Amino acid sequence: MTAVPAAARRREVDAQVGLVIFLGATAMLFAALLLAYAIVRAQAPAWPPAGAPPFPRGAAAVNTFALVAASIALRRGRPGLALGLGAAFLAAQGLLWQHLVAIHLGPTAGALGEVFFALSVLHAAHVLGGLVALAWAGARRRRLLTLYWDFVLAIWIVVYLAVCVL
Amino acid sequence: MSERQVASIDEEIEPAPTGFLRRYVFSHDHKVIGRQFLFLGLGFLAVGGLMAMLIRWQLARPGAPVPVVGKLLFGPSGGVISPVAYTALFTMHGTIMIFFAVTPILIGGFGNFCLPLLIGARDMAFPRLNMASFWTMFAATAVLTASFFVPLGPPEAGWTAYATLSTAIGAPGPGQTLWVVAIYLNGASSVMGAVNYITTVLRLRAPGMTYTRMPLTVWGFFLTSILNALFVPVLAAAMVLLLFDRLLGTQFFIAGSTPGAGGDPILYQHLFWLFGHPEVYILILPAWGIVGDLLSFFARKPAFGYRVTVGALCGVVLLSTVVYGHHMFTTGMSPLLGESFMLLTMIISVPTALIVLSWLGTLWRGAIRFPTPMLFCLGLVFTFGVGGLTGLYLADITADLYLHDTYFVVGHFHLIMAAALLMSLFAATYFWFPKMFGRMMSEGLGKLHFWLTFVPLNLVFFGMLAIGYEGMERRLYDPSVFDFLKPLLPLNRAISHAAYLLGAAQLVFVLNFFWSLARGPRAAANPWQVGTLEWSVASPPPHHNFDRIPIVVRGPHELGHPAARPLGRDWLSQTELVDETPPAAAPSPETA
Numbered sequence: 001m002t003a004v005p006a007a008a009r010r011r012e013v014d015a016q017v018g019l020v021i022f023l024g025a026t027a028m029l030f031a032a033l034l035l036a037y038a039i040v041r042a043q044a045p046a047w048p049p050a051g052a053p054p055f056p057r058g059a060a061a062v063n064t065f066a067l068v069a070a071s072i073a074l075r076r077g078r079p080g081l082a083l084g085l086g087a088a089f090l091a092a093q094g095l096l097w098q099h100l101v102a103i104h105l106g107p108t109a110g111a112l113g114e115v116f117f118a119l120s121v122l123h124a125a126h127v128l129g130g131l132v133a134l135a136w137a138g139a140r141r142r143r144l145l146t147l148y149w150d151f152v153l154a155i156w157i158v159v160y161l162a163v164c165v166l
Numbered sequence: 167m168s169e170r171q172v173a174s175i176d177e178e179i180e181p182a183p184t185g186f187l188r189r190y191v192f193s194h195d196h197k198v199i200g201r202q203f204l205f206l207g208l209g210f211l212a213v214g215g216l217m218a219m220l221i222r223w224q225l226a227r228p229g230a231p232v233p234v235v236g237k238l239l240f241g242p243s244g245g246v247i248s249p250v251a252y253t254a255l256f257t258m259h260g261t262i263m264i265f266f267a268v269t270p271i272l273i274g275g276f277g278n279f280c281l282p283l284l285i286g287a288r289d290m291a292f293p294r295l296n297m298a299s300f301w302t303m304f305a306a307t308a309v310l311t312a313s314f315f316v317p318l319g320p321p322e323a324g325w326t327a328y329a330t331l332s333t334a335i336g337a338p339g340p341g342q343t344l345w346v347v348a349i350y351l352n353g354a355s356s357v358m359g360a361v362n363y364i365t366t367v368l369r370l371r372a373p374g375m376t377y378t379r380m381p382l383t384v385w386g387f388f389l390t391s392i393l394n395a396l397f398v399p400v401l402a403a404a405m406v407l408l409l410f411d412r413l414l415g416t417q418f419f420i421a422g423s424t425p426g427a428g429g430d431p432i433l434y435q436h437l438f439w440l441f442g443h444p445e446v447y448i449l450i451l452p453a454w455g456i457v458g459d460l461l462s463f464f465a466r467k468p469a470f471g472y473r474v475t476v477g478a479l480c481g482v483v484l485l486s487t488v489v490y491g492h493h494m495f496t497t498g499m500s501p502l503l504g505e506s507f508m509l510l511t512m513i514i515s516v517p518t519a520l521i522v523l524s525w526l527g528t529l530w531r532g533a534i535r536f537p538t539p540m541l542f543c544l545g546l547v548f549t550f551g552v553g554g555l556t557g558l559y560l561a562d563i564t565a566d567l568y569l570h571d572t573y574f575v576v577g578h579f580h581l582i583m584a585a586a587l588l589m590s591l592f593a594a595t596y597f598w599f600p601k602m603f604g605r606m607m608s609e610g611l612g613k614l615h616f617w618l619t620f621v622p623l624n625l626v627f628f629g630m631l632a633i634g635y636e637g638m639e640r641r642l643y644d645p646s647v648f649d650f651l652k653p654l655l656p657l658n659r660a661i662s663h664a665a666y667l668l669g670a671a672q673l674v675f676v677l678n679f680f681w682s683l684a685r686g687p688r689a690a691a692n693p694w695q696v697g698t699l700e701w702s703v704a705s706p707p708p709h710h711n712f713d714r715i716p717i718v719v720r721g722p723h724e725l726g727h728p729a730a731r732p733l734g735r736d737w738l739s740q741t742e743l744v745d746e747t748p749p750a751a752a753p754s755p756e757t758a
Contacts (some may be wrong), residue, residue, distance in 0.1 A: 010369075014291045018365040025357050025395045032403035032437060036418065039433050107414045111429075114416035118407060 063092040182709035194293035203274030214262035226662035228644040253322040260325025283700035286372025291365040299358035306351035313344035321345040329419030329434040360394035374718035381722040386455020397444040404437035443490035453590030464540035465532025468723040471524040481517035511561035538612030542593035553581030574634025600689030611678040618671030622664040629661035697739040
């Protein structure tokens with residue numbers, strides 16, 4: 001009788017260990033992209049590149065709040081709300097990308113645009129992965145999902161600081 | 167370990183699936199997934215090997231039509247390998263061998279099969295993720311295969327896919343795009359495997375299986391998985407940026423195209439080799455682990471310096487992450503940086519030498535037996551030794567500036583990536599075949615296979631070292647157009663003949679493999695008389711591996727143990743409790 005809950009508890013820890021390893025691998029993916037950004041930036045004659053319009057920091061910062069709110073909602077045990085906020089973040093990022101292309105900061109418009117697009121598109125893919133997991137797991141697996149969402153949020157903050165602010 | 171602890175681990179046994187699909191196709195069983203990886207990898211090993219034969223044909227007889235299959239493969243050029251086809255051939259040969267043959271066979275196949283069995287677990291920590299890992303790899307092979315059949319043909323940028331050869335400028339066709347996607351999927355499969363393997367080793371070891379009682383094979387796969395988890399994502403980053411360059415029009419790897427844009431082809435090399443050098447160790451670490459165990463098993467004595475070996479393996483893992491710059495000495499990097507990379511690269515030979523010395527120490531005064539797996543292990547010790555030593559020449563900047571991109575490099579990395587790894591995966595196949603399939607392989611054919619492989623293998627790669635030292639560059643379509651390379655043609659021809667022999671010798675292996683699969687004598691549970699956990703269960707093991715989770719009481723290499731003598735054998739199982747009081751306690755008949 002006692003063996004089964006013990007096994008279930010052990011599997012839960014297994015899953016956490018596995019997720020931490022996976023997040024370590026994902027962190028390396030973004031670390032490599034940030035390294036590429038650092039090299040591109042170090043080799044550019046000027047930064048931001050000459051002729052590039054100023055980056056719309058405010059709009060990108062507003063999107064950040066959606067992601068923060070999603071993380072908080074998940075911690076408060078509101079997976080439905082978190083799902084909505086995560087989707088809102090993706091939609092807002094879509095609008096931001098559209099705006100960037102319009103003001104000539106798109107992926108083909110030079111170093112700043114391409115760096116931001118590469119990092120934010122890949123980040124959005126991981127947010128999307130989190131949304132799928134959230135939709136599939138719902139209220140179950142809360143600790144795993146919270147860990148994942150906090151990680152995705154942390155990555156976004158690093159990307160925002162590195163590309164938009166610094 | 168206490169009964170209570172065991173009881174908590176000894177959960178209910180999952181019943182074996184009965185449907186065909188769940189048993190053989192979409193199986194969660196690590197033993198089935200391991201065999202799937204093995205067959206997939208062996209298939210691609212054959213494909214990559216045949217490509218090598220075609221490459222050697224062109225180098226032996228530049229411009230001559232390929233016999234037998236020439237009209238079929240190279241119809242439009244009248245059976246002659248065109249320069250374009252030649253470039254595609256060496257690109258796909260390298261890609262297939264590294265990512266789609268050795269990786270699935272060694273890490274996917276034997277890693278999957280061995281890990282849970284060797285640490286006393288019922289399965290991997292995440293069986294479904296394990297299945298996903300295989301099918302992701304399968305999807306990668308499908309995408310790679312598709313690249314042969316698209317307009318403008320398969321990729322031609324080399325297995326390293328250097329920018330700008332691999333960007334839309336150098337490779338406008340969709341073949342290169344498919345290559346990028348295939349490598350990305352392959353990496354995803356590797357990371358899934360790594361997450362699974364690391365968690366399994368950390369969490370599912372049987373009671374008493376401490377880190378210093380793990381077989382070296384497990385250490386090899388464990389450390390490889392750590393490198394996989396950390397560095398395959400770096401390759402993924404390179405692939406993503408390359409894909410963006412190709413599809414979205416970004417210019418990460420295209421130099422000076424727009425004023426103000428800092429695009430740089432060398433950036434690709436940094437990202438690629440940041441992954442690429444650990445990759446060498448990702449592949450060789452399991453081989454080292456397997457050989458460390460097998461040398462002990464067949465020398466019938468404990469592995470010499472087990473802890474030193476484990477420490478050296480860990481040291482290699484750490485150092486492997488900071489030496490990648492030695493692939494880029496000729497890119498015009500700062501001399502100070504180059505010297506640091508040179509020094510670090512040479513330092514890596516210290517732990518590596520410790521590992522080789524441990525092997526020799528294991529053999530020293532052993533009661534050596536020479537079944538086929540042992541022959542291949544000894545073959546590895548030799549080829550790895552030579553391959554490692556030639557690495558020292560290339561680590562030296564001044565020598566590398568001359569030898570860079572010559573056949574000396576090709577000979578060097580083939581001695582390790584081809585010769586040593588082939589030796590290890592054949593050793594592993596001959597050794598674990600009885601456990602995998604429940605039948606013994608033929609020893610006679612195995613020994614024939616060894617000698618027919620070992621001798622030509624060395625002729626081929628030593629020959630490459632020689633022509634490289636003479637100055638022949640790699641990836642040349644027709645070396646005979648250069649006057650100074652014309653005298654090398656007979657040597658090139660000799661290398662090719664040895665390569666054909668090497669290729670033909672593999673038919674012996676194929677014959678042995680399939681014949682043994684169908685008709686081989688039934689294998690006993692422990693045909694090699696060794697004490698690691700996989701040999702304590704039936705061959706092949708039941709679906710749940712262990713009826714009771716074993717309790718481990720000793721290390722993996724208890725051979726020639728005095729306490730085993732009263733039992734009439736020279737080995738002790740890792741789970742065996744025996745009276746270990748030294749025989750001196752009771753007077754022996756001779757002295758009495």
